[in-house]
Amino acid sequence: MSSELRVGFVGLGSQGGPMARRIAEDGFPTTLWARRPESLVPFDDTPAEPAADLRELGAASDVLCVCVVADADVDQVLRGDDGAVAGMSPGGIVVVHSTVHPDTCRRLQADHPRLHFLDAPVSGGGHMAEARQLLVMVGGPTEVLDRCRPVLATFADPLLHLGALGAGQEAKLLNNVLFTAQLGLVADVFELARARDLDPTAVATVLAHGSGRSYAAEVVARAGIEAMGQVAGPLLAKDVGIFAEIAAPTGGPLIGAARSALRAMRIAGKEPTP
Numbered sequence: 001m002s003s004e005l006r007v008g009f010v011g012l013g014s015q016g017g018p019m020a021r022r023i024a025e026d027g028f029p030t031t032l033w034a035r036r037p038e039s040l041v042p043f044d045d046t047p048a049e050p051a052a053d054l055r056e057l058g059a060a061s062d063v064l065c066v067c068v069v070a071d072a073d074v075d076q077v078l079r080g081d082d083g084a085v086a087g088m089s090p091g092g093i094v095v096v097h098s099t100v101h102p103d104t105c106r107r108l109q110a111d112h113p114r115l116h117f118l119d120a121p122v123s124g125g126g127h128m129a130e131a132r133q134l135l136v137m138v139g140g141p142t143e144v145l146d147r148c149r150p151v152l153a154t155f156a157d158p159l160l161h162l163g164a165l166g167a168g169q170e171a172k173l174l175n176n177v178l179f180t181a182q183l184g185l186v187a188d189v190f191e192l193a194r195a196r197d198l199d200p201t202a203v204a205t206v207l208a209h210g211s212g213r214s215y216a217a218e219v220v221a222r223a224g225i226e227a228m229g230q231v232a233g234p235l236l237a238k239d240v241g242i243f244a245e246i247a248a249p250t251g252g253p254l255i256g257a258a259r260s261a262l263r264a265m266r267i268a269g270k271e272p273t274p
Helices: 016-025 037-043 054-059 071-078 102-111 126-130 142-152 167-195 200-209 215-223 225-247 252-264
Strands: 007-010 030-033 063-066 093-096 116-119 134-139 156-163
Touching (some): 007 016, 007 054, 016 030, 016 063, 016 126, 063 071, 071 102, 093 102, 093 142, 102 167, 126 134, 142 156, 156 167, 167 215, 167 225, 167 252, 200 215, 215 225, 225 252
Parallel strands (some): 063 093, 134 156
16 A cells, blocks of 8 residues: 555654654655644644544544543544544544553444454554554454555554454553563562662662563662552553453453552552452
8 A cells, every 4th residue: 555545643642643753754644633732743844734623634534543541532532423433434444552441442343334443552652663663563354454554564563463353452451461560579579678688779680680580670670669650550550450351350360460569559549449
């Protein structure tokens, strides 16, 4: 498919903004929408054009990428007479980059059979999108992914197809629940090390080079688990809660470790309930 494929993008935050920039700078006709006009200012030096409203965004999009925060946000920008989906032509593709419940994507497909939906949550941060090295996990029909693969390839490497619609979300949730659990385990390790009068800097070096090394160990050593809770705690709690719902009862030990980590982050009242 040529670069004349028209792409829309909504959700221009620290993650979505660099993704949209890569799409626009790689020559795809790109239309953007944002609630706050200031979110569009960084794109003044790109060929991207703003849409007046969500329906106009949909009408300008053969492929519409959505990178908002939560399930309610996805529904809000897509559904209804004023939503982006209302403006899209039959056969259009909606790519949900948000980390949401798999059923949110499945319901959208069931409610809008004239369109094609992919779930494609991401991991790595805006700097990895800029470097074209963002991890993108896709669920949905292979032929639909192949149609929009050139768009996703502007920022994705690796670009992984996990299975049917919703599979990308399940893989992303597994990743985030494991990371959350590891944060709690590493926090326990540092607490034990302090209780045994071990040098915390030396312990951090051990965890960076030994067989117990992990990204979570780097994070806790650098900032502490409470600081991590302030930065990402509510989002991790959301993802643990979704995974607990879809995986119960098979996710027992993993969910338990993740919940312990959320408590260590002092996310009072936000950790998922059983």
